Amino acid sequence: MRSFVKVFLVLFIPLFIALTLTFYFAYDTTTANARQELLQEMKNKWVIVAQLLHDNDPVASSTYARLADITRRTFLRISVIDTSGRVLTDSLVGYDDIAAMENHKGRPEVKAAIYYGEGFSSRYSSTVKMPMLYFARKLDDNTVLRLAYPETYVAALQQKLTRHAMGGFAALTLVVLLLALYFAGKVSLPVQRLYYIAEAIESGREHVHFPRFKDKAMARVAGLIYRIYTALQRKNYELERDRKKLNHIFTTMDQGVLLLDGDNVILHANPWLEQEFGVTFTPGTNLFDISNDIPLINFFSTMAAQRDEYARITLKQRVFDCNVRQVEDQKLVLLRNVTRQVEYEVFKAELTGNISHELKTPLAMIMGYAETLRDNPAISAQQRQHFLDNIYISSQRLNNLINDVIELHKLESVGDNFTVSHSVVPEDIAAELRAFYADSGAAKLTITATDTPVFISAEHLRSVLTNLIDNAIKYSDSAVVSASVSADDGMVSITVDDGGPPIEESQRQRIFERFYTCSRSRNKQHSGTGLGLSIVKHIASLYRGSAGVETNSAGGNRFYVKLCQRRRGKTSAKTSDRQISA
Amino acid sequence: MDKVDKEYLQLKTLLASMCQEVTSMLQDSTTALFSRDSELAQSVIARDDNVDRLDTCIDEHCLKMLALYEPKAIDLRFVVTALRIIVDLERVGDHCTNIAKEVIALNQAPPVKPYIDLPKMAEHTIAMIEDAITAYFNKDLAAAVEIIKRDDVVDQYDSKINKELIGYMNQELGNERNVVSLMFITRSIERIADYATNICEMIYFMVSGEVIRHRTRSLE
Numbered sequence: 001m002r003s004f005v006k007v008f009l010v011l012f013i014p015l016f017i018a019l020t021l022t023f024y025f026a027y028d029t030t031t032a033n034a035r036q037e038l039l040q041e042m043k044n045k046w047v048i049v050a051q052l053l054h055d056n057d058p059v060a061s062s063t064y065a066r067l068a069d070i071t072r073r074t075f076l077r078i079s080v081i082d083t084s085g086r087v088l089t090d091s092l093v094g095y096d097d098i099a100a101m102e103n104h105k106g107r108p109e110v111k112a113a114i115y116y117g118e119g120f121s122s123r124y125s126s127t128v129k130m131p132m133l134y135f136a137r138k139l140d141d142n143t144v145l146r147l148a149y150p151e152t153y154v155a156a157l158q159q160k161l162t163r164h165a166m167g168g169f170a171a172l173t174l175v176v177l178l179l180a181l182y183f184a185g186k187v188s189l190p191v192q193r194l195y196y197i198a199e200a201i202e203s204g205r206e207h208v209h210f211p212r213f214k215d216k217a218m219a220r221v222a223g224l225i226y227r228i229y230t231a232l233q234r235k236n237y238e239l240e241r242d243r244k245k246l247n248h249i250f251t252t253m254d255q256g257v258l259l260l261d262g263d264n265v266i267l268h269a270n271p272w273l274e275q276e277f278g279v280t281f282t283p284g285t286n287l288f289d290i291s292n293d294i295p296l297i298n299f300f301s302t303m304a305a306q307r308d309e310y311a312r313i314t315l316k317q318r319v320f321d322c323n324v325r326q327v328e329d330q331k332l333v334l335l336r337n338v339t340r341q342v343e344y345e346v347f348k349a350e351l352t353g354n355i356s357h358e359l360k361t362p363l364a365m366i367m368g369y370a371e372t373l374r375d376n377p378a379i380s381a382q383q384r385q386h387f388l389d390n391i392y393i394s395s396q397r398l399n400n401l402i403n404d405v406i407e408l409h410k411l412e413s414v415g416d417n418f419t420v421s422h423s424v425v426p427e428d429i430a431a432e433l434r435a436f437y438a439d440s441g442a443a444k445l446t447i448t449a450t451d452t453p454v455f456i457s458a459e460h461l462r463s464v465l466t467n468l469i470d471n472a473i474k475y476s477d478s479a480v481v482s483a484s485v486s487a488d489d490g491m492v493s494i495t496v497d498d499g500g501p502p503i504e505e506s507q508r509q510r511i512f513e514r515f516y517t518c519s520r521s522r523n524k525q526h527s528g529t530g531l532g533l534s535i536v537k538h539i540a541s542l543y544r545g546s547a548g549v550e551t552n553s554a555g556g557n558r559f560y561v562k563l564c565q566r567r568r569g570k571t572s573a574k575t576s577d578r579q580i581s582a
Numbered sequence: 583m584d585k586v587d588k589e590y591l592q593l594k595t596l597l598a599s600m601c602q603e604v605t606s607m608l609q610d611s612t613t614a615l616f617s618r619d620s621e622l623a624q625s626v627i628a629r630d631d632n633v634d635r636l637d638t639c640i641d642e643h644c645l646k647m648l649a650l651y652e653p654k655a656i657d658l659r660f661v662v663t664a665l666r667i668i669v670d671l672e673r674v675g676d677h678c679t680n681i682a683k684e685v686i687a688l689n690q691a692p693p694v695k696p697y698i699d700l701p702k703m704a705e706h707t708i709a710m711i712e713d714a715i716t717a718y719f720n721k722d723l724a725a726a727v728e729i730i731k732r733d734d735v736v737d738q739y740d741s742k743i744n745k746e747l748i749g750y751m752n753q754e755l756g757n758e759r760n761v762v763s764l765m766f767i768t769r770s771i772e773r774i775a776d777y778a779t780n781i782c783e784m785i786y787f788m789v790s791g792e793v794i795r796h797r798t799r800s801l802e
Binding site for chain 1: 587588591594595598599601602605712715716719
């Protein structure tokens, strides 16, 4: 619309001005010509009147009468003025009043006639009360003959002209206006249509209507815009699809993806980062502006300082693998939480070290004694027997260790979804153990057990009790060890009490770790495998129970294990569950 | 992001780095004491150079900001406070070095006694320093006042440990040198907590424009 108005104004204003000027000058010229014609007419009349006055005395009353008669008939006023400006006769004034007329030397036409021979002027006459045209010329006797004629002719002509000119002017203006509107529409419409297309594309409207153009050039331009627009739309759609796909990948990734610019301003961050660090990674914000937590700032600082390299960075007990890639002037950071992996690596290294250490000790003893026996055939029978006993004890220890490792491995391979198909009576196991420990002749052992059948694997129940009792006998200073097995509401509770010394609170959790012992020196004294309590804890976790240690009333330790019965069809009725026969 | 914002962020990262360095030095020097690890104590002494380097670096950075950007009102107080915080953090670093030296000396002899309150005192002090710098970043007046009040807990630990050590000195004659070393360590940790209080007083000034030094009691 704006372009239409612009074009219209550009066309209309100059044409209108030209039209106005033309009319103005035409009017002016016509008026000037009319006045010139009138003046010429007066000059002619002056010659006639001058002839008349040449033959008569201008002051005589008869002459006056003739002049007055002319005036009456033709409206031509005739005056005769001497060089001093005195009016000698005036056809319009009464004969007797002529002498009283004011001096006319100051009149412009009279003055011009006196000095230059002739002159004229046009002015309003106070005598006849109308605009008059005056013409004066010097006569032969040095007097001035002045003629005056009303300008009514010129005024009438002007009126007539004005009337006609206004009509013509209005008609022509209307024509010019219509022409300007027509051409403005013709020129601006295609531009308006192109503007509409551009506006629709710019505003991101989904469907843009491309109007038809009659003009070939415009149709070509519009066609080009249409082709570029559709190509861009296609590209945009593909980009949007790729962006969504990429976002989905980033969202589901198990690692952090962070894109930073050269000033560490966040360009992209996936949700993993927010979950991991507990701060919002708003795109457009500087990385160091999102948190005031000092360890986190230092973490980001270390991360941002990386240049195309891999680094392992620690943040409050957590370990992250940080991989930085420089992409032009941007930086792509990939973060992965490897805390569990690091912990597992440490655990694995410790476990391997412990197993090899525990295996090497009895093996070294066996090898040492065997070597002595081989190299010294003349050794006494008593010493030989002593060495052989030691070899046997070490072999037994090695065997126990291997058995424990195998048992632990077996427990690990059972899995969570197992059931027990046959019940076992704890008292039967207790009786069996009482007989076994009575033969060993160690501490005084009392075992109390319920005779209610429980759905716990006999092998597992036996293993828990023997490991706990063995542990109590080995590490307690007390001569009395008591164990009990009770069943209540689907749970089986096993407790083993000793007389101390009590295990330190800080070590109560750690003693259930593999190969962990409270005191290394004590471990050497008592030849345990270091896996007993680990087996107990593993069995407890298999039965979704718990295992722990606390101080008992006697000042010693009470090891307790709680097992949830895994009866087939009650705890889990799945046919695919593994079954363990009691 | 304009240049001034970049400079403020750099100041923030440098201060965070210095804070982490001194708190880890304090943590390691006390760990070296409890675990009798002279090697760790030696590494604490070596790290003091890094604290000094950061001190110089932040000092120059702040002066550059003052000269180039002529900050006004709270921005000016933010930079001036940073200049004063680094002085205190540098002294904390020096105290950690002193603790580490005492630890090396202590580790030459059998342990004096089990440490019960000293680890708690050190932990409390480390938290005070970290929280003070976080309060500075957050321009948090309430947190600053709360940290100032927490200094009383450290003072109570200081008094309790010293009383215990004097009692121990009277009982165990011949072990005075080691007990005095422990007293030095306790005093150093107490002084570090005082520096955290100083930092909080400066934060109070930075946020409110009001100087509360030497009249912190009135806050309670």
